[in-house]
Amino acid sequence: MAFLSVRDLKVHFPTVDGVVKATDGLSFELEKGRTLGIVGESGSGKSVSSSAILGLHRKTSAKVSGEILLDGTDLLTLSDEQMRRRRGKDVAMIFQDPLSAMHPYYSVGNQIAEAYRVHHDVSKRAAKARAVEMLDRVGIPQPDRRVDDYPHQFSGGMRQRAMIAMGLINNPSLLIADEPTTALDVTVQAQILDLLQDLQKEFESAVIIITHDLGVIAEMADEVLVMYAGRAVEYGSGNEILTHPEMPYTWGLLSSVPDVSGDTDARLIPIPGNPPSLLNPPSGCAFHPRCPHRDKVPGDLCFTTLPELAPGTRTETHLKRCHLTDPDAVYEREVLPEIAPDLVEESHS
Amino acid sequence: MYAYVVRRLFVGVIMLIAMSLVTFVLFFASPIDPARYACGKNCSPELREQTRNALGYDKPVIVQWTDFLKGIVQGRDYPDDPELRAAAPELVTHCPAPCFGYSVVNTKTVNEEIKEAFPVSLSISVAAVVLWLFFGVLLGVMAAIRRGTIVDRGIVAAALVLYAFPSFFIGLFLLKFIAIKWELVDVPVYTTIAEGGIGGWLSSLLLPAVTLAMLYMAGYVRMTRAFVLESMTEDYVRTARAKGLRQNKVLVKHTMRAALTPLVTLIGLDFAGLMGGAIITETVFNYNGLGKLAYDANTTNDLPTIIGLVLLLGTFVILANIIVDMLYAVIDPRVRVG
Numbered sequence: 033m034a035f036l037s038v039r040d041l042k043v044h045f046p047t048v049d050g051v052v053k054a055t056d057g058l059s060f061e062l063e064k065g066r067t068l069g070i071v072g073e074s075g076s077g078k079s080v081s082s083s084a085i086l087g088l089h090r091k092t093s094a095k096v097s098g099e100i101l102l103d104g105t106d107l108l109t110l111s112d113e114q115m116r117r118r119r120g121k122d123v124a125m126i127f128q129d130p131l132s133a134m135h136p137y138y139s140v141g142n143q144i145a146e147a148y149r150v151h152h153d154v155s156k157r158a159a160k161a162r163a164v165e166m167l168d169r170v171g172i173p174q175p176d177r178r179v180d181d182y183p184h185q186f187s188g189g190m191r192q193r194a195m196i197a198m199g200l201i202n203n204p205s206l207l208i209a210d211e212p213t214t215a216l217d218v219t220v221q222a223q224i225l226d227l228l229q230d231l232q233k234e235f236e237s238a239v240i241i242i243t244h245d246l247g248v249i250a251e252m253a254d255e256v257l258v259m260y261a262g263r264a265v266e267y268g269s270g271n272e273i274l275t276h277p278e279m280p281y282t283w284g285l286l287s288s289v290p291d292v293s294g295d296t297d298a299r300l301i302p303i304p305g306n307p308p309s310l311l312n313p314p315s316g317c318a319f320h321p322r323c324p325h326r327d328k329v330p331g332d333l334c335f336t337t338l339p340e341l342a343p344g345t346r347t348e349t350h351l352k353r354c355h356l357t358d359p360d361a362v363y364e365r366e367v368l369p370e371i372a373p374d375l376v377e378e379s380h381s
Numbered sequence: 382m383y384a385y386v387v388r389r390l391f392v393g394v395i396m397l398i399a400m401s402l403v404t405f406v407l408f409f410a411s412p413i414d415p416a417r418y419a420c421g422k423n424c425s426p427e428l429r430e431q432t433r434n435a436l437g438y439d440k441p442v443i444v445q446w447t448d449f450l451k452g453i454v455q456g457r458d459y460p461d462d463p464e465l466r467a468a469a470p471e472l473v474t475h476c477p478a479p480c481f482g483y484s485v486v487n488t489k490t491v492n493e494e495i496k497e498a499f500p501v502s503l504s505i506s507v508a509a510v511v512l513w514l515f516f517g518v519l520l521g522v523m524a525a526i527r528r529g530t531i532v533d534r535g536i537v538a539a540a541l542v543l544y545a546f547p548s549f550f551i552g553l554f555l556l557k558f559i560a561i562k563w564e565l566v567d568v569p570v571y572t573t574i575a576e577g578g579i580g581g582w583l584s585s586l587l588l589p590a591v592t593l594a595m596l597y598m599a600g601y602v603r604m605t606r607a608f609v610l611e612s613m614t615e616d617y618v619r620t621a622r623a624k625g626l627r628q629n630k631v632l633v634k635h636t637m638r639a640a641l642t643p644l645v646t647l648i649g650l651d652f653a654g655l656m657g658g659a660i661i662t663e664t665v666f667n668y669n670g671l672g673k674l675a676y677d678a679n680t681t682n683d684l685p686t687i688i689g690l691v692l693l694l695g696t697f698v699i700l701a702n703i704i705v706d707m708l709y710a711v712i713d714p715r716v717r718v719g
Contacts, residue, residue: 086623092529120625127623132616136715137638147624182714198624 033104034061035238036085036206041098043077043084052310054080056262057098062255064205067232067239069253069270071246071285075307077262078242082208085240086125087115102206121151124204128211130191134183140191141167141179144198151202166197170227189220193227200231207232208240213248225251246289250274258282261308261318264341268350278344278352278359280325283367301370317355325362329355382710386703393699397692398450404691405446408684415682419485436485437461449688452480459483459490481692482685484678491689494674498658499693501571502670504582505662506655508590513598514648520598521605526632528610536602544599552592552665560588571668589666593659597651604647608640615639638712645708653701657694 043055055077062068070078083089084096087107100107102122107115127133134143144166145159152159160179167175170193183191192212199207209228213221225248232239241252249256249270256273258266258281266279277283284303305322308314320326320334333339333355341353345360356362408415416433417424424432433439437448437460448461456478458466466473474490476483481491524536543551560568572585612618613636621635658672667673671690678686709716 088619088622116625116627118625120623125623127616127620129616133620135617135621135635135639137713139714143620146621146626150625150627184715198620 033101035064035103036062037099037101038081038085039099039101041081041084041100042096043080043089044095044097045093046095047311050311053262053313054310055084058259058262058264060255060257060264060267062206062238062240064238065232065236066254067241067252069249069256070240070242070259071244071249071256072259073244073303073307075310076259077310078259079210080262081259082125082210082240082242085206085208086119086123087112088119117151120147120204121202122204123206123208124199124202126192126195126199126207126209126212129215130188130195131183131215133195134191136183139180139182140186140194141181143183144179144194144201147198148201162201163197166201167194170194170197170200170231171223172197188216189223192216192220192224196224196227196231200235200237203235204237206238206240208242210242211244212241214243214245221248228252244285246274246285258285261313262310263318263353264351265319265353266351267341268347272347272350276346276350276360277363278346278350278356279354280323280356280359281319283363284322287367287371317353325356325366328362382707386707389703389706393696393703396699397695400695401449401688401692402446404688405442405449405684408687409442413682415684418682435460435462435465449482452476452478452482454478456480457483481689484683484686486678486681486683487686491685494686495671495689495693498669498671498674500573501668502656502658502663502672504571504586505589505593505659505668505670506652508583508586509593509597509655509659510648510652512590512594513601516594517598517601518605518644521602522609522632522637524602524606525609525613533606537606540599540602543595544603546595548592548596548659548661549665551595552589552662555588555592556665569666569668589659589662589668592662592665593655601644601647605640605644608643609636612636612639642709642712645712646705649701649705649708650698653697654694656697657690 038061039059041055041058042053045052045054058077058081060068070081072078080089084094085100085102085107087110089096091112096108098108102118107118107123110118134140138146141160141163144163145156148154148159148162149156154162164175164179167179172178172190172193178186178190183194186194192215196212199209212228213224216224228239228241229252231237239252241248243249253270256266256268256270257264258273258279260281266273266277266282273282274286277286281303284301287301288303290300303322304324308318308321314321316333316335316337317323317326317339323334326334337355339353339355341351344350344352344354345358352359414429416429416436416438419436420429420432430439437445440448448457451457457476457480459474459476460466460472474483476490476492479492481495483490484494487494520536520540524533527533556568559565566584566587569585569588572581574582577585615636617639618631618635621631626634656671658670658675660672660676662668663670663672664676671693674686675690677683678690
């Protein structure tokens, strides 16, 4: 069995207007030392799902069901106290905006050492020494001095490094990075991603990286899970999905990535419309109201029937949730010329 | 930090001077003639002019005001008129600097009046602050933790009901039932520590302090609840939970610390306002504090006392603001300068 195995995960929030199905039947697997990229628009259920793995949802507001097997133990069957003991130790999380994710009133060192002392019975001095060590490891210059600084005295990139130090201080076997580079400069983004990759090799941890940035996915992810409206719509190896996507939503994501590498004629095409309401999701395939290819499916299947997450036409491990019978042909004929015209020309000549 | 405090104090003094001028101008802008009031019912126009002279109300407002300021620096002798002083030297009252004036109504210097009344108001305020802070914050935090439950609703509803009762009602209710009818406590009479020891002092403060505390507590319950709930949604509280911290530790170290900043502001200003006297509560219990002094001074058009109290209250509010701002720097490292 895989190191992390999530099966049919559902996170539902009951509200006065009805049940918000933020995550509705999500399954995936992840081995140690591998990286899973979860990609999707805001509100597609990425963060909600990963918070569920960490057990961060309050039982009073969220109903979490399914299975989250970490090293054979179903985290959802643990008591609150058992889960608390694992949180930050076996599973750690790095959050999106390190300025708001760190407490403004406590020094960086205090907050990092705190994460260590929760799970290790050591003196404050020893924990601080450990914090300095971690700050050094993530590349903070003069860590023995900077450890007493407050978060507002750090630059954005340094804050995110400090967050990473905090997340990794207990050597977790699973690290969840929720949009770790979104709030950072482009140059700093690359450094942070490199650091995460180095540390992953060093600690042999499994990493889930949540992002809406396909560039991050291309750089980091061994496997990719594309989410839409709380469900996986495409799941497979990173290379497969970036080169041969089979689901119109993934095509849309690819088309909306700016290509700054060369003087191509590629156009930036946003996905029309807005992410659907999770309170009243569309019938059938949740993407059908925005899908430019729904007319290629005979009948009104897209409007009435939710497609299964099933292997497409390429490999058994490349799953897609779409009624299209020949997605690869449509992709090559209609989508690829739009997003990478030079690529198409090359293959024809 | 040092320079900052000095600067703030300097600005505060200028504000106080401006406040005293405004109070003078407002007092004389009112249609009530203070000389006529002081002169009494059977007053002839000549007698009224004589009184006006004796009180110094015949001088232009600006001169009266500069005399007042001079008195603060140099001290003053009363009555103001040198002829009257020469005529009856045994009746002259010397008011040493800083002199805030002489109340003809109470035949005392304002300094003496304040010296007598201030300990009463300070005692009530301190007792009330301790009570309402303890219960208000405790109940507010409890309501926030149990948000949406019957505990939360009960606390919030009770706070709202309490808030709706005016303090004269609560004060009279406590006085009438707790002290007089059921005789659970003695009818409160203000006792100094010198007279009754710490125990006697505290028990004399019980009912007035409870009256005041109930009023403020209601606000503090709701405010604390809101602050704690707000900081519970902060990203850093989620980070603290993601570390695996125990719930209590998350609450005390991360959530409450953040909720402290707005609370400190409230406490500082409310306490400063209270020290200037709780008019209604002091009147209900007949405690001769600053509030009662202010009320009496207003009903008798006693300008020197009014000015003195306005400046005293202004000083408290200005000092409280400075102290609150300094506390910010203690609480929040982002505010620290240099």
